[in-house]
Amino acid sequence: MNLVTSGNRISGSYIYDKYKNKILLNGVVNSNSVELKEKTNNSTAAITLVHIGKGYTGKWCDKKCVPVTIQTNNTFKDGGLKYIKVDDSDAVLYKINLVFKNKNEEIIISDAIDPPSLEFVDINGDGFYDLVVRTDHRPNNGSQTVYISGNNGFIEDKDLSKENGTFVYNPYKKNIVFNLKDDCCNTFNKVIYYFYNGKAERVDNMFFDYSSNEGKDSKGGDISKDKFESY
Structure with missing residues (x-):
C-alpha cells in the first residue's frame, strides 16, 4: 500500500x-x-x-x-524517511525535500505539467523503496521522473524517465509498462521494461489498434487484444 x-x-x-x-x-x-x-x-x-x-x-x-x-515501512538505502515537503513557491520549479534520519535530500522538478505526485515503490527488487514523481497525470499520456534508491541517495534512471506514457509497475510480473494513446486514433501503445541485474531493460514496444482489431509487437509479430491487455 x-x-x-x-x-x-x-x-x-x-x-x-x-x-x-x-x-x-x-x-x-x-x-x-x-x-x-x-x-x-x-x-x-x-x-x-x-x-x-x-x-x-x-x-x-x-x-x-x-x-x-x-x-509502516519507509525504508530506503538512506534509512528511514521522516517526512516529505513539496515546495511550490517558485512559479517554474518544484522542490521536493526528503528528510531522512541523518540527512536531507532535495529533488528539483522543472518541467511538470501538473503538480508532482509522489509514489514510492520497489521497482528494481532490491528491497528498498524507489521514487516515481508523476508530472503529467493524464491516464494514457502521462509523464514522470523515476529515481532509484541508491547508496548515494536517489539517482534518476534516465531510460525510464525519458519514456512517454503513464508508468505502471506490476508487482506480480515484476515489469514496468508505459501506457500511451495516439491522440488522433483508437491506437494504444505499451512499452515494457524488466530489471536485469539491477538495470532496467526495454524488452518490447507493442501497439493495438482497436478500430481494426490488429496489433503488432516490436519484432512485427501479431498481437491479439487479449495478449495486449494482459500487460
Whole structure:
C-alpha cells in the first residue's frame, strides 16, 4: 500500500492479489485516525484505521468487515524517511525535500505539467523503496521522473524517465509498462521494461489498434487484444 498526504487529505493505492489491479484510495486524516474510501468496478468499501506504534490497525468494510493491520515501512538505502515537503513557491520549479534520519535530500522538478505526485515503490527488487514523481497525470499520456534508491541517495534512471506514457509497475510480473494513446486514433501503445541485474531493460514496444482489431509487437509479430491487455 502506498499513501500520500496533503494537509488533511490522503490518497494512494494498494494491491490485492485476487483483484490483480491497483485499487485507488481517497480519504481524510484526523488527529489519530485515517478514513479511506476505495472504489472498484464492483463495489465501494471503507477502511478505518487508528495509529498504533509502528503502523495502523482498524477494519475494512464492504458487505462485511474484516480486521486490518498495516505496518509502516519507509525504508530506503538512506534509512528511514521522516517526512516529505513539496515546495511550490517558485512559479517554474518544484522542490521536493526528503528528510531522512541523518540527512536531507532535495529533488528539483522543472518541467511538470501538473503538480508532482509522489509514489514510492520497489521497482528494481532490491528491497528498498524507489521514487516515481508523476508530472503529467493524464491516464494514457502521462509523464514522470523515476529515481532509484541508491547508496548515494536517489539517482534518476534516465531510460525510464525519458519514456512517454503513464508508468505502471506490476508487482506480480515484476515489469514496468508505459501506457500511451495516439491522440488522433483508437491506437494504444505499451512499452515494457524488466530489471536485469539491477538495470532496467526495454524488452518490447507493442501497439493495438482497436478500430481494426490488429496489433503488432516490436519484432512485427501479431498481437491479439487479449495478449495486449494482459500487460
